[in-house]
Amino acid sequence: MPVLVTGFVCAAAGVAIGVKKINADNMPKIAVLSAAFFVASLIHVPVGLASVHLVLNGLIGILLGWAAFPAIMVSLALQAMLFQFGGITTLGVNTFNMAFPAVVSFFLFRNMIMTGNKIKTIIAGCMGGILAIALSAVLVALSLAYTDRAFFTPAMVILAAHIPVMVVEGIITSFCVVFLKTVKPELMEG
Amino acid sequence: MNLNDTISESGSSILYRLDPRVKLICVAAFSIVVALSHQMSALIFAVFLTSVVVILSGVPAGKLLHRMIVANVFIAVLWLFLPFTMTGSPLFSVGPIEASKEGARYAAMLTLRSNAIILVMIVLMATTSVTSIVHALTRLRIPDSVVYLFFFTYRYAHEIVREYTRIHNAMKIRCFTPGTNIHTYKSYAYLVGMLLVNSYERGLRIRAAMICRGFTGKFPSFDSPRIRHYDIVAMVVTALTLAGMVMFNVG
Structure with missing residues (x-):
């Protein structure tokens, strides 16, 4: 209960800031990235014998900044409605856990990606992808552990399971940022 | 999918x-x-x-x-x-x-x-239907920009899934076999990048088409x-x- 309320309040604050950044001109871009976040969970990438699905919150953060909050919230709401992932009551917590790391990646690495040379872009993109997943995994583990002490072990397992996800996301975010910078710089701006 | x-x-x-x-x-x-x-x-x-x-x-x-x-x-x-x-x-x-x-x-x-x-x-x-949920959300005083974002995300999600299937098939035809290597990750990264580029352009076209047909930023509802x-x-x-x-x- 305290976790749900805290998550809801933090997410609402983030969404309130993010909504101010939405206007008629950047709506298609935000919606496309929101939809991409939604679809990313369906794209499976092999890691050793297992596979992980993409999260892409680092990439979305780097491209959207604060608007990542409404984008991710809308996407999670759709997932809850269409696939029964997550749920409506946990929407606040989930939004915060996914979008806050995205915004952190934006503030730490965005500048380096936009102004740096290719090497710097690769490094910053990779760090952005890794950091977003790492921070999300820690937040998810904390939310679970604070919800009930019984969730402590599953929370630790979730944390460990995210290490390969971090590596994959780092590599993919890095390549993706370089690709977008070369092919479609408009997507990177504003 | x-x-x-x-x-x-x-x-x-x-x-x-x-x-x-x-x-x-x-x-x-x-x-x-x-x-x-x-x-x-x-x-x-x-x-x-x-x-x-x-x-x-x-x-x-x-x-x-x-x-x-x-x-x-x-x-x-x-x-x-x-x-x-x-x-x-x-x-x-x-x-x-x-x-x-x-x-x-x-x-x-x-x-x-x-x-x-x-x-x-x-x-x-x-x-x-999702359309009636969109209308209901507007009437429940959820901020317009969030409701429209919800609608467009839903609209584009279909496009992105279709686009993903298309590009993924193209990769498979060219004998792409995913594995744990940098080539796979690079290919998937470019797949995501291409997905974003294509969907962004299509998104702009959808928006332009809607404006041509008189979209003013409001979704009129016909049901009482x-x-x-x-x-x-x-x-x-x-x-x-x-x-x-x-x-x-x-x-």
């Missing part, structure tokens, strides 16, 4: 006719009460109620079951941990590890709680937003049962 938004949109049961706003409010209130319930009796009552709603809704059983299985995979994982990690009176043991009654009880409550919420969500989505007598009945019944569930939790 199938993105069917509704299980069956056309139906005749009472749940199809309820006002989407009423359905949204009832489902949200129900989900919150169920999520906060911590008594076994209240949760069993909740699952019983949702079963009644499911039967009333007339949603096809096969598709319902399919969605239930998908949603229950995560819960099955929790069953592997919770009985063993919670301490309490022993239930059974696997080798040196002992399962506790408290753990099993906790996992059972979690299963009931999740399934009750999942079931009402499935019924909501099966009996309401009148609350009918059965809407009031549904609200009262929901309020009463929720009050009942709160009583179960307190008493």
Whole structure:
């Protein structure tokens, strides 16, 4: 209960800031990235014998900044409605856990990606992808552990399971940022 | 990868006719009460109620079951941990590890709680089109930009899935076999990049097409937003049962 309320309040604050950044001109871009976040969970990438699905919150953060909050919230709401992932009551917590790391990646690495040379872009993109997943995994583990002490072990397992996800996301975010910078710089701006 | 938004949109049961706003409010209130319930009796009552709603809704059983299985995979994982990690009176043991009654009880409550919420969500989505949900959200005073973002995301999600399938097929035709190597990750990164570029351009075209057809940033609704007598009945019944569930939790 305290976790749900805290998550809801933090997410609402983030969404309130993010909504101010939405206007008629950047709506298609935000919606496309929101939809991409939604679809990313369906794209499976092999890691050793297992596979992980993409999260892409680092990439979305780097491209959207604060608007990542409404984008991710809308996407999670759709997932809850269409696939029964997550749920409506946990929407606040989930939004915060996914979008806050995205915004952190934006503030730490965005500048380096936009102004740096290719090497710097690769490094910053990779760090952005890794950091977003790492921070999300820690937040998810904390939310679970604070919800009930019984969730402590599953929370630790979730944390460990995210290490390969971090590596994959780092590599993919890095390549993706370089690709977008070369092919479609408009997507990177504003 | 199938993105069917509704299980069956056309139906005749009472749940199809309820006002989407009423359905949204009832489902949200129900989900919150169920999520906060911590008594076994209240949760069993909740699952019983949702079963009644499911039967009333007339949603096809096969598709319902399919969605239930998908949603229950995560819960099955929790069953592997919770009985063993919670301490309490022993239930059974696997080798040196002992399962506790408290753990099993906790996992059972979690299963009931999740399934009750999942079931009402499935019924909501099966009996309401996304367009009417968009209208309902606008009328419930959710900020316009969030509602439009919701609508466009939903609209573009279909495009992105189609685009993904197209590019992925193109890769497969060219003998792309995914593995744990940098080539695979690079290919997937470019796939995502191309997906964003193509969808962004298509998104702009969709927007331009909508503006050409007179889109002013508002979604006009043709169905009357009148609350009918059965809407009031549904609200009262929901309020009463929720009050009942709160009583179960307190008493």
